[in-house]
Amino acid sequence: MKLASQSQLSSWLPSIHPQVWIFAIGRFLSEVGTGCTLFYAPIFFVNQLGLSATSVGVALGSASISGIVGRIAGGSLADSEYWGRRRTLLLATAISAIASLVLAATDNFTSLVIGSLISGLGIGFYWPAAEAVVADASQIDNRRETFAIARLADNLGLAIGILLAGFLIAIIGSYRWLFVIDAISFMVFFGVVYLGISETEQQIEESEKTELFVSWMAVLRDRRFLVYIAVNIFFTIYISQIHSTLPLYFKNFVLVESTAKGFTETTISGLFAWHLVFAIISQLPVTSILKRCSHTLALTVSAIFWAIGFGLIWFSTTVSSHHLLWVILALGVFAMAIVSYTPSAASLVTELAPKNQRGVYFSINALCWAVGSFIGHPLGGWALDQPQIITNSYWLGFILSVAIAVVILQYLNRILTE
Secondary structure, X not given: OHHHHHHHHHHHOOOOOHHHHHHHHHHHHHHHHHHHHHOOHHHHHHHHOOOOHHHHHHHHHOHHHHHHHHHHHHHHHHHOOOOHHHHHHHHHHHHHHHHHHHHHOOOXXXXXXXXXXXXXXXXXXXXXXXXXXXXXXXXXXXXXXXXXXXXXXXXXXXXXXXXXXXXXXXXXXXXXXXXHHHHXXXXXXXXXXXXXXXXXXXXXXHHHOOOHHHHHHHHHOOHHHHHHHHHHHHHHHHHHHHHHHHHHHHHHOXXXXXXOEEOOHHXXXXXXXXXXXXXXXXXXXXXXXXXXXXXXXXXXXXXXXXXXXXXXXXXXXXXXXXXXXXXXXXXXXXXXXXXXXHHHHHHHXXXXXOHHHHHHHHHHHHHHHHHHHHHHHHHHHHHHOOOXXXXXXXXXXXXXXXXXXXXXHHHHHHHHOO
């Protein structure tokens, strides 16, 4: 029994490159700060600063504009032999720290947009380099697990950050300090990268080097990758709803029977902490199970989970009691959707990308997140400003969209096996 248990554990925790563990520690520390603000920012800007949900959605969505610039530049810099992954990460964390300080001082729509634009730029520089670092340190036989470890660190940090935020709000009652903590966490991440991460880009023979323009044109002619990008935008729109729309929806629309008011900040904190804790618990087992499946099948499983989760959110507002129970169940299903999605998506990009173009491929992959936020944040804000019958029905539209995503995935599976 003991030997079997150890064997199962080792299958979930394969031999991971030491640099991945160091990088995961840095990501964990950074995400603690991000968790402090991620789910509370919309509540702060709407309920305390008095901005409309639509304007907050537009402001947060504006990060996608600068994020597009950051992702394009970040992917190119990450692939550059003169700059590389490490320097791109240092630049990204420094910009993100500045953005958090700007958001901490925000008191109107204009400053919120400025802070969001700076934040988007930092995020844009970060993701292509971050994914390339993990991809460089992975092997084909443990690629999904390697990306799962990175996501596990992200989710663990977010969970602790959310709980910390709920505690701090209850004690000091100020949301602004949450952004200061976020800035400090980015500074700590900067230190981890500076001291613990070496350049990971593999040495490329002179004959294998690709000019920047040629590299981008080659990616844009990769039909398989472009089909993946089309379906990936659906997933990033779904994820944007968890980050921006759902916290405000729980606060203002899902009523507690005994008070006829929305959930308290402490309850919302506990809900999203549960969502992330369940993701942490299930990440490695789900990755191990889905490793036996193709990438497209794993993504189809994720899409089905998204549809079920959105259905449960809709149902939570139609029932007359036990709203909290249905929301807890929905967030658990969303956790399964995310842990099914992230390792398989990143692994598929790694397999499609030539080694000397991983930064560019992950740059375009990261652009999906910018597009998803650009669409998802304003769309969610608009829905929350509508009459309640429209707001509640909003989630049913996402269920229908999953059918489109599944059709695209089946087409992708077909061309991948040609």
